[in-house]
Amino acid sequence: MSTTPAISPPAAGRGSLGMPWxxxxxxxxxxxxxxxxxxxxxxxxxxxxxxxxxxxxxxxxxxxxxxxxxxxxxxxxxxxxxxxxxxxxxxxxxxxxxxxxxxxxxxxxxxxxxxxxxxxxxxxxxxxxxxxxxxxxxxxxxxxxxLPAAVNTMVALPLQRIATVGSCFVLQLTGLWVVPSGNVITLNTPQGPQQLEVALACNGLSMLMTLAATVTAAVALVPMPTWKRITVLASAVPIALVSNISRIVATGWLYYLLEGETAHERAHDWSGYLMMPLALILVGAELWLLSWLFDDQEAQAAARPIGPVSASRTT
Structure with missing residues (x-):
């Protein structure tokens, strides 16, 4: 009895690797x-x-x-x-x-x-x-x-105001005497009153745009359920705000503890460098918390190949 040799299907994905196109x-x-x-x-x-x-x-x-x-x-x-x-x-x-x-x-x-x-x-x-x-x-x-100029202005000014109000609240909560005046925060320090200006460039828009891009790339590359992707994407805005407020609060405390204009400039720079690491830590903590609170079997299912490849492995 003769047998017909099985014709193996073409390697999946060979075309997608660029041979014909x-x-x-x-x-x-x-x-x-x-x-x-x-x-x-x-x-x-x-x-x-x-x-x-x-x-x-x-x-x-x-x-x-x-x-x-x-x-x-x-x-x-x-x-x-x-x-x-x-x-x-x-x-x-x-x-x-x-x-x-x-x-x-x-x-x-x-x-x-x-x-x-x-x-x-x-x-x-x-x-x-x-x-x-x-x-x-x-x-x-x-x-x-x-962002278009009109949208940039519309977003930047509210972010600046939120950063100022939130920073004043946290600074007062941590024990500093501060008085807000517009977007300028006056701190009572051992060296006398010090003014900390929440400039338009410090409104957190830079952090928001960079963090949004980072989070979007993460949810596109890391297998996870759709609901978790939406949750992580939506959290980019509050995480950016928290990171920026933390930066301003850290700068305020350094103004309180350090003396001299040079020290204040370095304090501003050092606190700025910590914004993105803090934001990424918060995103990682959020992912860990979501995985701990909810069963991650959906994420494992999302990681499985879709289509003929998975079918061929199960036959």
Missing amino acids: LPSAVGGIALLIFSYAPNVRDLATIWENEPNYSHGFLVAPIAAVIVWRRLVDRPYEWTPPRTSWVAWVGLAVVLASRAFFYERNMGWTENATLIPAVGLVTYILGGRELVSRAWPAILFLVFMLP
Whole structure:
């Protein structure tokens, strides 16, 4: 009795590793980079000069890691998309809109067209299968963009006020005599009254933007249930506020304990360096607490491969 040799299915994910579409991907990405090079240079200038958006340099590399990780976790066999002409039309519309915004000197909106352009190029390269894996990385590119000027002002001023009121409350709670006046905190120290100004640059917006990008990258890369992702994302704002208030409180106590203008400047810098480590510790503590309070079996299920790979392992 003759037996027909079993035909092994193609290695899952071999296509996703770039065998058929790697040349097209490299060419398409190179053209996109060449087209948007002036916009990227403008954004790089903002990242370099604006401390609120210095994390922008890391956004693209982190997005690439997110795509790679999701392709490894959910491999698929690449097939050419059947309706790529629709994406080509959409890409032409996006590029035409970019030219329109450029002529109208609408710099932020022009830069923002980069994100839908990346999404459409992704669809052209791999269709819905690739987009379903790459969409978190595409949305993560939003952190490359600074907030519009109107939104920046609308957010920065309330953050500045919250930082001032919260810091005064905690300083009084810890035993210091302080008097707030607008965004200036007057402290009663052994050296006499000292003024601590909560400047607009110290409103916590920088921490909020950087922490939001960090937390978003973490929830995209670490397997966890959807409810936990939403919880951690929502906690970015209060954690940023707590970290900034802790910084101002630490600065106030250092003003109380140290003498001299140079010591005060160093106190301001030292407390600032501790903001991000403190915020990351708080995020880690939150994840640990959620895992301790709730069963983490859902997270383990989320970490299992989806689709044919998991099926082949169970047969």
